[in-house]
Amino acid sequence: KVEAVSAEAVLAHANARPLTNEAPHSAGASRPRPRASEMAPAQATTSDLEASAPRQHALVTTILGGEDSRRSHWAQAGVVCSWGVAYIMVSASLIAYNKYLITPGRFPYSVPLVFIHATFCSVLALVLLLCCPSLFPSLTDRINKITVDRSVVLGGALPIAILFSGQLALSNTAYLHSSVAFIQMMKEANLALVYTLSLVAALERFHWRNAWILVCIIMATSLTIHGELHFSWTGFSLQGTSQLFESSKIVLQAMLLSSRGKKLDAMTYVLLVMPLCAVVLGVLLWSLIFVWPNEHLATPTQAELIAWAPHLFLNACVAFALNVVIALFVKSSSAVAFILAGICKDAMIVMSGVFLFHEIISGIQAVGFALQLLLILVYTLAKTFPDYFEQGVIPGLMASLFGIKMAPAAASPLKPSKDYGAVDEGSGSGASAAPKQLTQ
Numbered sequence: 190k191v192e193a194v195s196a197e198a199v200l201a202h203a204n205a206r207p208l209t210n211e212a213p214h215s216a217g218a219s220r221p222r223p224r225a226s227e228m229a230p231a232q233a234t235t236s237d238l239e240a241s242a243p244r245q246h247a248l249v250t251t252i253l254g255g256e257d258s259r260r261s262h263w264a265q266a267g268v269v270c271s272w273g274v275a276y277i278m279v280s281a282s283l284i285a286y287n288k289y290l291i292t293p294g295r296f297p298y299s300v301p302l303v304f305i306h307a308t309f310c311s312v313l314a315l316v317l318l319l320c321c322p323s324l325f326p327s328l329t330d331r332i333n334k335i336t337v338d339r340s341v342v343l344g345g346a347l348p349i350a351i352l353f354s355g356q357l358a359l360s361n362t363a364y365l366h367s368s369v370a371f372i373q374m375m376k377e378a379n380l381a382l383v384y385t386l387s388l389v390a391a392l393e394r395f396h397w398r399n400a401w402i403l404v405c406i407i408m409a410t411s412l413t414i415h416g417e418l419h420f421s422w423t424g425f426s427l428q429g430t431s432q433l434f435e436s437s438k439i440v441l442q443a444m445l446l447s448s449r450g451k452k453l454d455a456m457t458y459v460l461l462v463m464p465l466c467a468v469v470l471g472v473l474l475w476s477l478i479f480v481w482p483n484e485h486l487a488t489p490t491q492a493e494l495i496a497w498a499p500h501l502f503l504n505a506c507v508a509f510a511l512n513v514v515i516a517l518f519v520k521s522s523s524a525v526a527f528i529l530a531g532i533c534k535d536a537m538i539v540m541s542g543v544f545l546f547h548e549i550i551s552g553i554q555a556v557g558f559a560l561q562l563l564l565i566l567v568y569t570l571a572k573t574f575p576d577y578f579e580q581g582v583i584p585g586l587m588a589s590l591f592g593i594k595m596a597p598a599a600a601s602p603l604k605p606s607k608d609y610g611a612v613d614e615g616s617g618s619g620a621s622a623a624p625k626q627l628t629q
Contacts, residue, residue, distance in 0.1 A: 265521075272518040273530040279511045281537040284369060285545055286504050291364040296497045298489045299361035300474050302504070303354070307467035309505035310512060314460040317513075324516055327457035335453070337461065350465035352438035354473065357466075359431035362485060367417075367424030369542030370550055373535060374413035375428050377561040380568060381407050382436035392443050398578065402568045409564060412557030418549055427485075455516035525589060528569045532562050 290296045322329040328337070335341070363372055381403045387393035414425070453461065478488050494501075519527060539558060542548040550558075570589045571578045577594070578585030587593040 269518075269522045269526055272514065272521055273526060273533075275514045276511075276518045276530050277534045277537050279507065279514050280534045281541045283504075283507045283511055284373075284538050285541045286507055287361055288364050288369050288542070288546060290497070290500060290504060291361055293365070296489065296493065296500070297365055298487055298493075299364075300358050300470060300477060300486050301489055301494075302501070303357040303361060304467060304470040304474055305501055305505050306357070306508045307354075307463050307470055310459055310509045311464040311467055313509050314456060314463065314512070317456065318460060324456045324513070325454065325460065327453045328460075333452075335457075342461075342465075346461050347465055349438055349441055350462050351469055352434045352441065353462060354466050354469040356431050356434040356438060358470070358473070358486065359427050359434065363424045363427040363431065365424075366421040367428065368419065368548040369546060370539045370548050370554070371413070371417050372424070372428050373538045373542070374410065374554065374558050374561065375425075376432065377413075377535065377558075377565060378407060378410040379432055379436055379439075380565060382432060383439050386436055386440045387443070390440055390444060392440065398571065399568065402564055402571070406561060406564045406568070409557045409560035413554045413561070416551040416553030416557065418551055423485075455512060455519055459512045525570070525573070528566065528573065531569075532566055535565075536562060 287302070290302065291299055296302065318325050318328070326333050327335050360372070384393060384399065384403055388395060414420075474488065477483060477486055482488075489497075518530070522530070539550070543550060567582060567586065571582075571585060574585065574589045577588040584594075
């Protein structure tokens with residue numbers, strides 16, 4: 190096409206009459222030879238068209254490449270949203286299913302239930318390692334591979350498994366005495382517990398901004414507790430003890446694994462910790478049957494196990510599916526997406542308690558829970574992107590959520606560069622980084 194256009198331009202220029210007042214030459218008259226200046230436009234036009242061909246090709250390539258990039262971006266966003274929705278739905282489904290089972294008249298036995306979960310997840314994780322090793326980068330990837338030796342198992346995984354087992358047993362037992370919504374609202378205070386224990390263990394440095402946000406979270410949590418219409422001291426004590434186990438487990442993960450560079454992906458964490466949890470829960474179950482029977486940690490009969498076997502199998506499948514979904518969601522999403530999905534998951538769990546189990550939430554609890562979610566969002570974003578929040582909360586939210594960054598203010602020479610403590614924010618080595626790296 191460029192060659193044709195160039196030829197047409199040359200012919201058009203050759204046949205064009207000069208724009209002068211001179212009369213046209215007769216047929217027999219000799220035609221004057223055109224000057225070089227008159228031929229310049231035709232030559233320039235031809236060379237310009239020939240030179241524009243690569244530019245036109247580059248423009249077309251850029252447009253097509255931009256369209257492919259946009260399609261790839263939307264496809265990636267669709268994948269992240271799909272795994273995020275799956276993470277929210279499966280998490281809420283497992284909590285609701287556990288509450289359905291752990292009810293008087295059904296299967297109110299938390300220790301056997303979590304023992305089944307731990308055993309089932311251990312076996313399927315091993316099968317999945319053989320079938321799809323890419324889901325276990327901490328064990329199969331040449332760069333991120335870790336060596337599972339005695340120090341990792343006995344010095345890291347076993348203490349975590351003991352705390353994890355206590356957390357699972359106590360939190361599920363609390364469903365016998367308190368509502369799903371109330372227990373989930375209590376769990377939102379875990380951030381304050383983890384931060385406090387991390388300061389004691391010198392894994393975090395003190396920061397006034399974080400301290401004030403956590404104080405506000407504690408105040409919002411107190412509103413949810415005060416507004417509980419069917420408060421139970423037994424349920425409150427069981428859930429509070431479970432949260433101490435969970436917070437200690439998170440801090441211990443940072444101390445024993447993350448601080449040594451043993452950063453585990455979600456499925457490797459399941460494969461490493463869940464078999465040890467099954468052993469710990471098996472010992473506890475044996476002691477509850479033969480040594481120390483307890484009314485709060487009762488055990489089922491063989492007839493009850495057989496009667497509820499289909500539900501127990503399906504419930505264990507949901508528990509394992511949650512681990513797989515978490516692994517795939519963390520792999521494909523960003524930190525902001527994971528944080529927002531966690532906030533939506535907490536809200537969905539509370540809503541499931543209201544709509545599925547007809548639990549009643551007071552107005553004070555609704556206000557307190559909304560404040561909890563907002564403050565947790567601010568806190569987790571501030572921990573993940575500390576540089577964005579140097580100018581304040583509002584600029585930090587605009588930068589981390591919408592990518593709108595304000596011009597940095599001039600640094601004050603009197604402002605200290607650091608507060609006191611052991612670990613800088615955003616370094617990824619503190620306890621706040623552990624829940625994302627080591628999650629179940």
